[in-house]
Amino acid sequence: MSQLSTKHLLGIKDLTPQDISLILDTAVSFKEILQRPIKKVPSLREVTIANVFFENSTRTRLSFELAQKRLSADTINFAAANSSVKKGETLLDTVNNILAMKVDMVVMRHASVGAPHFIAKNTKCMVVNAGDGTHEHPTQALLDAFTVREKLGDLAGKKICIFGDILHSRVALSNFFLLKKMGAEVMVCGPTTLIPKYIDSLGIKVEDNVLKALQWCDVANVLRIQLERQQLKYFPSLKEYSNFFGINMDLLNKLDKKILILHPGPINRGVEITSEVADSEHSLILEQVENGVAVRMAVMYLLAGNVS
Ligand code: CP
Secondary structure (H helix, E strand, C coil): CCCCCCCCCCHHHHHHHHHHHHHEEEEHHHHHCCCCCCCCCCCCCEEEEEEEEEECCCHHHHHHHHHHHHCCCCEEEEEEHHCCHHHHCCHHHHHHHEEEEEECCCEEEEEEEEEEEHHHCCCCCEEEEEECCEEEEEHHHHHHHHHHHHHCCCCCCCCEECCCCCCCHHHHHHHHHHHHHHHCCEECCCCCHHCCCHHHHHHCCCCCCCCHHHHHEEEEECCCHHHHHCCCCCCHHHHHHHHHHCHHHHHHHHCCCCCCCECCCCCCCCHHHHHCHCCCCCCCCCCHHHHHHHHHHHHHHHHHHHHH
């Protein structure tokens, strides 16, 4: 199979296991190209892409932009904070004005769940979800999977535990869908108040003891506490959270094996992860960022190929 089954990348939920394997395999080729002195290919030189970000981003926005440049696409960047959204322009009007400039693909981040799906339904362009509220962040899950696959091989049977604020995390939901589709075993670990009620229906284990969760897993994917999405108080204090659920070197030293540490970023040093762990040989955090460019190249290359 050399084509995706979908015109858009709105979520991992919509992808088949074959789609996921195709994206990850294609990303391997792009990563090889990114090691060369000339890191650019002409694959998307006839494609124009708009990066439309209604929420803050460092990694995702820069990674998409660099991936587009490496593929020779023409790109424009929109940040809501300094746009006419501030004058009351609607989401659909904003995107339709961008598309009027002959744009083929929109990469969108939005605080509202379903915003990229709404644009996909109401316009003719290809849409890539770069994170919609607490819903999905599909390219993050793909780059996490790519990073694990590179270190441990096939995801089937691997034990991945996601730690922290599962309730507010789009990274967690996209990882659940991807890991289950690819046959991995999945666990979550965090305060009961931050574990969503739907977790059992996805066949995901729950553990509230950090040491037991670390002993179980091959890979720990550590998430940030998303205070900006929390209207209620879910735990007494960040200090208390760190004491009970933070990943530190004392915990890792108690294990009889070496595990891999992922984190999607941004990290809050000293809260969910200590600097000692984040900067240790266990940590793949910067490798995730590096792999993100190749994975996003693969996504945009395959989507563009579906219509050309
Ligand atoms: N991982 C991630 O989405 O980071 P940014 O919010 O900086 O894009």
